[in-house]
Amino acid sequence: MDFMNLQAVALPESAEQLRREVRAFLAEELASGRIQMRPDQWLAGWDEEFSKRLGARGWIGMAFPREYGGTEAGALARFVVTEELLAAGAPVAAHWIADRQSGQALMKFGTEEQRQTFLPAIARGECYFAIGMSEPDTGSDLASVRTRATRVEGGWELEGTKIWTSGAHHAHAMIALVRTEPVTERRHAGLSQMIVELPDPSIEIRPIRLLTGEHHFNEVVFNRTFVPDSRVLGQPGSGWMQVTSELGLERSGPERILSTFPLLVEAVRHLSRAGATPDRVRLGELVSRLWVLRQMSLAVAGRIEEGEDPAVAAAIVKDLGTQFEGLLVETTRLLVDIAPDPASEALLPHMLSESLIHSPAFTLRGGTNEILRGIISKAVTAA
Numbered sequence: 001m002d003f004m005n006l007q008a009v010a011l012p013e014s015a016e017q018l019r020r021e022v023r024a025f026l027a028e029e030l031a032s033g034r035i036q037m038r039p040d041q042w043l044a045g046w047d048e049e050f051s052k053r054l055g056a057r058g059w060i061g062m063a064f065p066r067e068y069g070g071t072e073a074g075a076l077a078r079f080v081v082t083e084e085l086l087a088a089g090a091p092v093a094a095h096w097i098a099d100r101q102s103g104q105a106l107m108k109f110g111t112e113e114q115r116q117t118f119l120p121a122i123a124r125g126e127c128y129f130a131i132g133m134s135e136p137d138t139g140s141d142l143a144s145v146r147t148r149a150t151r152v153e154g155g156w157e158l159e160g161t162k163i164w165t166s167g168a169h170h171a172h173a174m175i176a177l178v179r180t181e182p183v184t185e186r187r188h189a190g191l192s193q194m195i196v197e198l199p200d201p202s203i204e205i206r207p208i209r210l211l212t213g214e215h216h217f218n219e220v221v222f223n224r225t226f227v228p229d230s231r232v233l234g235q236p237g238s239g240w241m242q243v244t245s246e247l248g249l250e251r252s253g254p255e256r257i258l259s260t261f262p263l264l265v266e267a268v269r270h271l272s273r274a275g276a277t278p279d280r281v282r283l284g285e286l287v288s289r290l291w292v293l294r295q296m297s298l299a300v301a302g303r304i305e306e307g308e309d310p311a312v313a314a315a316i317v318k319d320l321g322t323q324f325e326g327l328l329v330e331t332t333r334l335l336v337d338i339a340p341d342p343a344s345e346a347l348l349p350h351m352l353s354e355s356l357i358h359s360p361a362f363t364l365r366g367g368t369n370e371i372l373r374g375i376i377s378k379a380v381t382a383a
């Protein structure tokens with residue numbers, strides 16, 4: 001069962017040195033008040049100036065070659081940077097999707113012109129992407145997307161609706177999965193990916209708000225939207241192979257275990273002040289689970305560093321990791337005896353409220369846990 005291989009990885013000294021640099025930078029950012037520690041900031045914390053400051057330090061596009069503005073630092077170095085950003089609750093949403101998956105999809109499948117256009121700007125922290133996969137009746141079963149692209153002179157015309165599109169109202173582009181050929185018995189055939197540049201007068205971006213009024217995802221409607229041939233990503237018809245490769249990147253990172261880490265830090269501070277010794281056992285349980293998950297997530301990064309595609313191992317870590325993120329919120333809520341309050345000036349009631357509002361999404365976004373378990377069980381039974 002090699003696909004489940006999660007060998008322990010020892011980080012090289014260069015990665016630990018990088019960690020110290022990132023920590024020092026983040027400590028300064030937090031102390032100056034330029035950023036604030038919050039949970040779930042890889043989805044909700046949109047701060048373009050912060051992204052540019054990271055880009056200037058070479059901490060975005062670490063997987064891109066130097067000729068496209070990257071640093072070629074590798075998956076382990078990237079793991080260390082992302083882990084530190086998440087642990088500090090830093091506002092990284094603006095560049096997150098472009099850095100994690102869209103840029104790498106462009107590296108793998110894009111034309112030279114597409115790479116030159118987008119990758120250096122992504123690495124500078126100036127160009128942001130959205131994910132155009134889910135549709136109103138199609139989330140888990142992506143092969144049944146109904147957004148249609150029709151061949152026209154010089155390109156394609158898109159008609160259809162995407163939903164839950166995080167950050168589309170700020171993004172410069174979206175990689176949309178669309179149907180370019182009619183459905184046949186081979187459901188996965190006839191799909192393509194297109195780079196849709198935003199904003200565009202033919203595209204309506206309608207906010208979908210959380211209960212708190214927060215706005216980070218959208219419904220996106222294409223009304224005969226023109227996409228030139230130069231913005232088709234990869235081969236028309238290869239959309240399924242490409243999108244599954246992109247999903248591997250979307251699911252494999254430490255953001256699937258660390259979204260609520262800032263809440264844990266704040267709860268530990270609070271309980272230490274209160275001197276509540278019996279609760280330390282529960283906190284200890286959380287920390288030991290987190291440590292095991294962190295080692296597993298690092299092992300996934302180690303396999304990516306070796307050039308492998310550890311999709312099944314990533315599915316296992318995402319399933320366990322997102323359950324842990326929810327458990328952390330629930331355990332903390334019961335331990336601290338403080339009412340969640342989105343309007344509170346104090347950090348802990350505010351963080352608790354944000355975490356509670358966001359937590360139902362942890363096991364849904366990026367593919368639900370039921371879908372991940374389907375992937376794992378297919379691999380196990382085929383082995």
Ligand SMILES: Cc1cc2nc3c(=O)[nH]c(=O)nc-3n(C[C@H](O)[C@H](O)[C@H](O)COP(=O)(O)OP(=O)(O)OC[C@H]3O[C@@H](n4cnc5c(N)ncnc54)[C@H](O)[C@@H]3O)c2cc1C
Pocket residue numbers: 043130131132133134135136137138139140141163164165166167217361364365366367368369370371374
């Ligand atoms: C915070 C957040 C941000 C998101 N951002 C984006 C984004 O930027 N871009 C984007 O494209 N999408 C985004 N999504 C959408 C997300 O990927 C989908 O919600 C997810 O894939 C599930 O799809 P669905 O909501 O249509 O649920 P459905 O597919 O309708 O599933 C409903 C339920 O049925 C279960 N189910 C479905 N099929 C099966 C099956 N075969 N076997 C067992 N159980 C099954 C599911 O597990 C789930 O519990 C986001 C979602 C969230 C919550």
